[in-house]
Amino acid sequence: MINSKDDLKKYLEADEIARFGRRASFRDKLVAGKMWKFNILLRKEEFNCNCRKGFIKKILSLYYKIKRRNIAYKTGWFVEPNTVEKGFCIVHVGPVIISEYASIGKNCKVQAMVNIGANNGIKKAPQLGDNVYIGPGAKLFGDIKIGSNVAVGANAVVNKSFDEDGITIGGVPAKKISDHGSELMINKKLKELDYKIDTGVQ
Secondary structure (H helix, E strand, O other): OOOOHHHHHHHHHHHHHHHHOOOOOHHHHHHHOHHHHHHHHHHHHHHHHHHOOHHHHHHHHHHHHHHHHHHHHHHOEEEOOOOEOOOOEEOOOOOEEEOOOOEEOOOOEEOOOEEEEOOOOOOOOOEEOOOOEEOOOOEEEOOOEEOOOOEEOOOOEEOOOEOOOOOEEEOOOOEEEEOOOOOOOOOHHHHHHHHHHHHOOO
8 A cells, every 4th residue: 555655656667577577668658658657647646545635635635536537538547546566557448347345456557347346235345465467357356365476367257265376266156177377377577576675675
């Protein structure tokens, strides 16, 4: 969660590496357009929600809500603030819905047509670990937990917990299909960045 300007900087750096595979140039960001703008708006809105107070917070909350809604209609990405940790990347323009009750760890990579939602009438949604990859068309819903370094296959329907780390799940309903996880889908530079932040290495 973003609790300071330093956190905001770290989150945007991780999101940048997740999207571009490296620290991006101005041209890269210009070409990415609304896809990169989405990450900036999301993180700035989180900073405002968590760090500001009073009248300024109210005004900026309305501003960011309107801006986020406008970009959501262009990208199809409906993601609420404070649901996703740093290193977040939605790969393509196309519908992605993440419930406000979801909790998603670091370095999550999401393809299009993904829905991470709550069951009807229950304010509980999936809780995902770090380094999770979610394939196109996957649906995860309900009060479930997914481990770290997990890959969720295309069009999977996940309605139960998978606590084991480093596996692939898929199918309808989802089941474990491999002992290999998301290691090939998550940029290694993100894990290196996590190491530098956690240890204070420059």
